[in-house]
Amino acid sequence: MPRRRNQGQDENAEETPATGEERDYTVRAVERVCSILNLLQNSIDGVSLIEVGQATELPKSSAFRYLWTLEAHRYVERDEHTGLYRLGLGFVGMQSRHLEVLRERARPWLEELRDEFEETTNLGILDGDHVIYVDIVESRHKVRSASSRGDRDPLHSTALGKAIASQLPDARVRDLLQRTGMERHSDNTITSIDAYMDELAKVRRLGYALDNGENAPDGRCIAAPLLGTHLPAAVSISAPAARFTLKDVEKAAKKLLDVADQLTTNPVTDQQLDEAPA
Structure with missing residues (x-):
């Protein structure tokens, strides 16, 4: 009868990559958020939706959803007159x-x-x-x-x-x-x-x-x-x-x-x- 492994052993086995396999714990969505924030941080006048899409390799609709979510949490603000995005007051x-x-x-x-x-x-x-x-x-x-x-x-x-x-x-x-x-x-x-x-x-x-x-x-x-x-x-x-x-x-x-x-x-x-x- 095969020996039964406990749940902790199973979890560790899943987390440990096979020999020679490179570990990659990055999350693509988080990487895109970081790219957006880095882009805004380096801008004085603000950046456009198109520029955000190009920097993140996202279509405009997806880039807008990222920006909308960040704006809802005050990490990004949009100038209604120019349409440009800047870092928001959430970083204070x-x-x-x-x-x-x-x-x-x-x-x-x-x-x-x-x-x-x-x-x-x-x-x-x-x-x-x-x-x-x-x-x-x-x-x-x-x-x-x-x-x-x-x-x-x-x-x-x-x-x-x-x-x-x-x-x-x-x-x-x-x-x-x-x-x-x-x-x-x-x-x-x-x-x-x-x-x-x-x-x-x-x-x-x-x-x-x-x-x-x-x-x-x-x-x-x-x-x-x-x-x-x-x-x-x-x-x-x-x-x-x-x-x-x-x-x-x-x-x-x-x-x-x-x-x-x-x-x-x-x-x-x-x-x-x-x-x-x-």
């Missing part, structure tokens, strides 16, 4: 070292802003469809903004959200707003997508964003985007509206824009990335 979480370097570089500037204006200063980044506070330097006043590091706020009602959104494609902004809705937090909250897009045009013209009691009735905040960081980030000054008047905002905006410029003038070096915590 994978840029943790870049973010840590930015946080370390921003900290002294946030402290300087806090000391000069005696109000809370913040560094925020887009995380999915909300803004997350990466760092906060609190005002020394007893009455001050109450956000904490790691808190999440809406895109539509905050100065940080507006500043970051001003640097995104309009189609992407509309998609984010439709996904989350535009909940009213005060009488001043913008709840119309078209009105919000008009507000972004103003932000782009001025260079900074204002939350004038839109996220909280008694709050006021200004924010400036951090351009050239490859991260959807911004810095802000926030305070109770009674203490941080519109005249104070005009004065603080100039300094805030200067700080944002200082933070993004010098690119992150490979050494800084190597020294940053993993």
Whole structure:
């Protein structure tokens, strides 16, 4: 009677190739995804559907399905005006070292802003469809903004959200707003997508964003985007509206824009990335 092998022996036998047979554990679909992402990573302006098909040796219909799936998971985004594809915001979480370097570089500037204006200063980044506070330097006043590091706020009602959104494609902004809705937090909250897009045009013209009691009735905040960081980030000054008047905002905006410029003038070096915590 032949000896019976157990299930584990059978599985090992199946996984072990015959003598002289070359092992190949690659998965073709995964290889194609990697090819697409590598192509997008090396492109500045974006790539077309035809270029993706050529790089992956896929027909247009199949290439589109790959791109559609990646877009659904936010790893790819499509510009509705040009039809070109770029890497999406899903990779932000994978840029943790870049973010840590930015946080370390921003900290002294946030402290300087806090000391000069005696109000809370913040560094925020887009995380999915909300803004997350990466760092906060609190005002020394007893009455001050109450956000904490790691808190999440809406895109539509905050100065940080507006500043970051001003640097995104309009189609992407509309998609984010439709996904989350535009909940009213005060009488001043913008709840119309078209009105919000008009507000972004103003932000782009001025260079900074204002939350004038839109996220909280008694709050006021200004924010400036951090351009050239490859991260959807911004810095802000926030305070109770009674203490941080519109005249104070005009004065603080100039300094805030200067700080944002200082933070993004010098690119992150490979050494800084190597020294940053993993």
